[in-house]
Amino acid sequence: MTAPTPASASGVELRHLRAFAAVARRRSFTQAAEELLITQPALSRTVAQLEMHLGVRLLDRSSRGVALTETGAEFLVHVERTLAAFEGALAAARGASTVRLGFSWLLPDPWAQRAIAGFERATGAQVELVRCDDPLDALDRQNVDVALVRGGRPVGSAVQTVHLYDEQRVAVHAREETEDGGREHVDAALRWQDAPEWTLVVNTASGTTGPWCWPDGNGPRRYVETANFDEWLESVAAGRGLGIAPNTAERRVHHPVLRFVPLTGAPPSPLRLAYRPETGTGSALLRRFLDAALEAAVTCTDAGQA
Structure with a gap:
């Protein structure tokens, strides 16, 4: 594939960003097309249009598959944040209230069930469960509002944490x-x-x-x-x-x-919730979720279920 010809980025549309993000996540045009419910040729054209508008190559295509270029990897971070902000704006316009909880594996029971049910009953809002290999990375990319973190690994100075309880x-x-x-x-x-x-x-x-x-x-x-x-x-x-x-x-x-x-x-393994103070979800709603999470943690600890 020849290098894209520099052009104006004014023609970039939301569909271009969604197409690129899907391919970047899946590392496959075939799987990304299935996710977006479009044909593979149409997806390829959309991504090629994006590269043409930007005048840069975002993806390397070869017989071995698809890989992000250095520019593409940096661009993906901004694209995911843009898409997350866009979805948040739509939710706000619709009056929808959702807290996105990122987790990597096996939500702890019965804490998760009690925390989610308590929050949804008290607020009328919903908790969206987002499974991701690295919840802290998803938090940094603003794909989730709060991340469930296990173990004592450092989370970075830009992230705040709430300790729930310790697991054996x-x-x-x-x-x-x-x-x-x-x-x-x-x-x-x-x-x-x-x-x-x-x-x-x-x-x-x-x-x-x-x-x-x-x-x-x-x-x-x-x-x-x-x-x-x-x-x-x-x-x-x-x-x-x-x-x-x-x-x-x-x-x-x-x-x-x-x-x-x-x-x-x-030593016990701490269970924490991590969040960014500047999260796009309303701070009051996020605080309500943290309060429900802490209340559920107390009931689990008191019952010896933590």
């Missing part, structure tokens, strides 16, 4: 096959202080346990990195290493190959 950690590993084709577990329990002996599978985007948990350098000597919860889960199931997760996973994950075992001496 458990260990998870693959069962070993027996001679008769069955599976049996390796350990009945594990100790946090034995971490240097582990090969630890880490979800680098939204995991609760990783190198940051051992700032003194006494953590595992070997790590297997994954980019999201599903990759983490299947890597542990494949026997590539040990996983550490909140006890919510033990209640909610049912995998024939995995076994959850107690982990003694492990």
